[in-house]
Amino acid sequence: MMTQIRNVLEIFGIVFLRFRYLARIWNVWLVGVNMGCLYFIQHVEAQVVLATTLIAVVGQGVIYNRIGFTRLLGITHIMWVPMFVWMGTRLEAIAAQPELATWLAVLLATNIGSMIIDATDVRRYFRGERAPHYAW
Known part of the structure; x- marks a missing residue:
């Protein structure tokens, strides 16, 4: 468990401290928008975003632990596809808010x-x- 936490902290450290300036800004935006789920956490959609994000981050930690900070880390974002497909079934409820x-x-x-x-x-x-x- 501590190794996984260390891996995730190292990934965030690399992304926020070592990336080139524009890539850093992009990643701050990406993380910030996804963490917007905390503002809307009373909604099931935000809860799903949070769960999907946590699963992706854990997956990135596993990949990082095995092969380092490689181009493969982004593969975990594929989980966004079923998340957004599911949200597509809830458009009426979402549009009401x-x-x-x-x-x-x-x-x-x-x-x-x-x-x-x-x-x-x-x-x-x-x-x-x-x-x-x-x-790192």
């Missing part, structure tokens, strides 16, 4: 942007760019 709907729209746009970056990184990983490119 304008603040929630606005946050979820920003979340969707942000996470799609991240998944485009992630898909590129994962493809590069499977094409041979497997060396860790950051270390």
Whole structure:
């Protein structure tokens, strides 16, 4: 358990302290928008975002523990796809709550942007760019 916590803290340390400036800003935005779920935590959609985020972070910690900070870390964001598909079945309930709907729209746009970056990184990983490119 302590190793997993250390791994996650190292990942966040790399992302927030070692990435280039624009990548750092992007990741602060990405994490901030996803953590917006805490503001809306009374809604089931926000609870699902929190659970999905925690599962993804744990998955990243496992990957990081095994192979370091590689381009493969973003593969865990694939869990956003079923999350958003499920939310698509709740559009009427979401639309009835304008603040929630606005946050979820920003979340969707942000996470799609991240998944485009992630898909590129994962493809590069499977094409041979497997060396860790950051270390704590």
